[in-house]
Amino acid sequence: MRILILGGDGYLGWPTAMHLTAAGHDVAVVDNYLRRRICTEENVEPLFIVPDLHERAKIWKADSGYGIQVFIGDLMDWEFVERVFKEFDPEAILHYAEQPAAPYSMLNRQAAMLTLENNLKVTANVIFAVREFCPKAQIVKIGTMGEYGTPNIDIEEGWLEVEHKGRQQKFLYPRQAGSLYHTTKIMDTDLLWFYVRMWNLKVTDLMQGPVYGLTTYENESKENLYPFFNYDELFGTVINRFVVQAVVGYPLTVYGKGGQTRGYLNIKDTLQCVRLSLENPAPEGELRIFNQFVETFTVNELAEKVQKVGNQLGLKVTIKKIENPRLEAEEHYYNPAHTGLMDMGLEPHLLTDEVLAQMLETVIQYRDNINEEAIFRGVKWD
Amino acid sequence: MRILILGGDGYLGWPTAMHLTAAGHDVAVVDNYLRRRICTEENVEPLFIVPDLHERAKIWKADSGYGIQVFIGDLMDWEFVERVFKEFDPEAILHYAEQPAAPYSMLNRQAAMLTLENNLKVTANVIFAVREFCPKAQIVKIGTMGEYGTPNIDIEEGWLEVEHKGRQQKFLYPRQAGSLYHTTKIMDTDLLWFYVRMWNLKVTDLMQGPVYGLTTYENESKENLYPFFNYDELFGTVINRFVVQAVVGYPLTVYGKGGQTRGYLNIKDTLQCVRLSLENPAPEGELRIFNQFVETFTVNELAEKVQKVGNQLGLKVTIKKIENPRLEAEEHYYNPAHTGLMDMGLEPHLLTDEVLAQMLETVIQYRDNINEEAIFRGVKWD
Structure with missing residues (x-):
């Protein structure tokens, strides 16, 4: 299948590109290095230097024999979109090309507007491009469990059957999110x-x-094929942040009561999920929605897990509850369905002590790279 | 109250500006004449020439003694937003500043993108400006009943209490609309x-x-204070279109089966509704939602009403069912609540034969202005 990956430079984009070529697909990646630019501007560099896409495609080709076509440009620009779609003629579009960080979107007006404009215009351009250049192609889009927020009823997979005054209607599950992103x-x-x-x-x-991890099927012990790995408050996801904090001796930053519950998954499972979705396309005229995670934890549980495994490795890991810079429920009901991807064949990787130990050991190799000032700055939601 | 009206040049913006000054408020209007530009580009001019905002403010001042401050510029441009908010220091913002036409938003990619970008960025800038310059000011925003679409259950006013598997949650009423707009x-x-x-x-x-009518409390028989009145397929609302079609002998364009039901209101009631909302602000931290219409009709009922009254005036009004260019349910359940504004004091004007006769008689005076080619072009949704 010819798969066009939008946002191919990102934390998930590049590992996915390798994974899909290894699975026998023709892959092209598109990126404008927006994430790199913003991280540089905000002084939150990733844990290690990541070669650019042309360079990584060359390394991967030498390593695996699989080629990946690279397009560098801005998907808000229709002329660029047109060129990419005409040249590559995709059968599937995997759309990761969004400003991906909740805290960044709450930083200030400019960051909010960048997020709003980039994310909406790129999604609209993808839709228009499919309509115009490849109407039979499927779109696989990365949304977020955060769209649902933390309602007091079970979270279903995308849709909700409502009974009201004796009548029935199936709706998109009502969404109310916790950040502008x-x-x-x-x-x-x-x-x-x-x-x-x-x-x-x-x-x-x-x-x-939220996704965690940095090694995948394709990059194990190949440092120059690792993904863009943020550990800062703006762009780092919580498990990745805690692992880095544990390594550098920074008290794990639990926001508020720490009862916030979310559904987590290993980056390897992201790769499986998007591949399974692509290889089993949604039918025409269907918005198919899956909840993509494998197990739920509270923030307190995550901190305790990282602390336990870190201490076993000889680190002195402490946990510090700090005032929550976000406006969110710190204790809440959370019971989201997630059977669709399992039914398609997802084989979950769980957050075991062994997995955490491997992550910690990998990060320990980069201890000298860690910029403690990047870890926390308290971007406030209100 | 110092009220800043965004989109003050539009069909509703200008009549609202006059109405609010007559009610004793200090009013400033903002517009970039986007509607005028698009109508010129698409060759769908309004029924009569409408003086620009500076000119209309002068006419209204001479007529009533009330002044209206005018700002011309683009509310997507933050520098302009900043200047307007600092200079006028509003206590309330009435936000009409959106591309307002469903068919225009479905015309082509450029029109869709203009609609998406303009509407979202202006709304975001309004929010950021209130936050930055006047955090105590209220926002009154014009949404649309079309946000709800035509679900098979009753439409409540903005919110829905859902019971699911024995638990309860109040959500924003789930929305699924029929156009990009x-x-x-x-x-x-x-x-x-x-x-x-x-x-x-x-x-x-x-x-x-959908709103109908052109005379308000403030402009009766004052032609140069009439609103921007479109009768074309792109920007005209259905009753206004039917009235013009009846006058010029064009068969009333009923799309498909004509069972599409919507809630309608007279432009005079729009003025009451926004004034009542402004004078009774939502409390802090509340998104207050009202369904703003006074009676529901099918398209067939509207066509028959206009035909009956038109024929009484000696017009030869015919009705023609044409293939529906839109993708929409042509027969459906529709039972929307609308008590909030009534409870606040709205005194509805109904679509009586007399009201229709007055509209027809007013439009007859402009019969020579009607461009039959603008009436229908069949912008297709698919």
Whole structure:
């Protein structure tokens, strides 16, 4: 299958590109290095230097024999979109090309507007490009479990059957997110759902939980093929942050009561999920939604796990509850369904002590790279 | 109250500006004449020439003694937003500043992108400006009944109590709209709801049905104070279009089966609704939602009403069912609540034969201005 990966430079984009070529697909990646630029501007560099896409494609080709086509440009620019779609003629589009960080989206007005504009315009351009250049191609889009927020009822997979005054209607599951970033993902879903109904698109929208890890099937002990790994408050996901904090002796930053529960997954499972979705496309005219995570934890549970395994490795890991810079429920009901991807064949990797130990050992090799000032700055939601 | 009206040049913006000054408020209007530019580009001019805002403010001042401050510029441009908010220091912002036409938003990619970008960025800038320059000011925003679409259960006013597996949660009423324009209004609601929760804004979001009419309390028989009145397929609302079609002998264009039901209101009632909302602000931290219409009709009922009254006036009115260019349910359940504005004191004007006769008689005076080619071009949704 010819798969065009938008956002191919990102934490998930590059590992996915390798994984899909290894699975026998033709892959092209697109990126404008927005994430790199923002990380440089905000002084939150990743844990290790990541070669650019042309360089990584060369390394991967030498390593595996698989080629990856690279397009560098801005997907908000229609002329660029047109060139990419015409040249590559994709059968599937995997859309990761969004500003991916909740705290960054709450930093200030400019960051909020960048997030809103980038995420919405790129999603719209993807829809228009499919309509114009490859109407039979499927779209697989990375949404977020954060679209649902933390409602007091079970979270179903994308849809909700409502009974009201004796009548029934199936709706998109009502969404209310906890950051502007997450809200743009709700808007993406609104937009995709509208055009699926109008134009019979084939769309899979993956409501993904926070991802952790840095080694995948394809990059094990190949440092120059590791993903862009942030450990800072702005771009780092919580398990990745805690692992780095444990290594550098920074007290694990638990926000507020720490009862915030989310659904987590190993980066290897992200790769499986998107591959399974691509290889089993949504039918025409369907917005197919899966909840993409494998197990739920509270922040306290994550901190305790990292502390335990860290201490076993001889680190002195402490936990510090700090005032929550976010506006969010710190204790809440959380019971999200997640059977769709399992039914398609996902074989979950769980957050075992062994997995955490491997992550810690990998990060220990880069201890000298860690910039403690990047770890926490307290971007406030209000 | 110092009220800043964004989109003050539009069909509703200008009549509202006059109405609010007559009610004793200090009013400034902002517009970039986007509607005028698009109408010129698409060759769908209004029924009569409308003086620009500076000119209309002068006419209204001479007529009534009330002044209206005029700002011309683009609310997507933050520097302009900043200047307007600092100079006028509003206590309330009435936000009409959106590309308002569903068919235009479905015309082509450029029109869709203009709608998406303009509507979202202006709404975001309004939120950021209130936060930065006047955090105590209230926002009154014009949404649309079209955000709800046509679900098979009763439409409540903005919110829905859901019971699911023995647990309960109050959600924003799930929305699924029938055009990109309407979808951008859903996104506006998503955005407002998010920042209301984060920043304790005071917001009223008015889910308005299609408006009809051209005379208001303030402009009766004052032609040069009439609103921008479109009768074309792109920008004209259905009753206004039917009235013009009846006058010029063009068969009333009923799309498909004509069972499409919507909630309608007279432009005089729009003025009452926004004034009542402004004079009774939402409390801090509340997204208050009202369904803004006074009676529901099918398209067939509207066509028959216009035909009957038109024929009584000696016009030869015919009705023609044409293939529906839109993708929409042509027969459906529709039972929307609308008590909130009535409870606040709205005194509805109904669509009586007399009201229709007055509209027809007014439009007859402009019969020579009607461009039959503008009436229908069949912008297709798919």
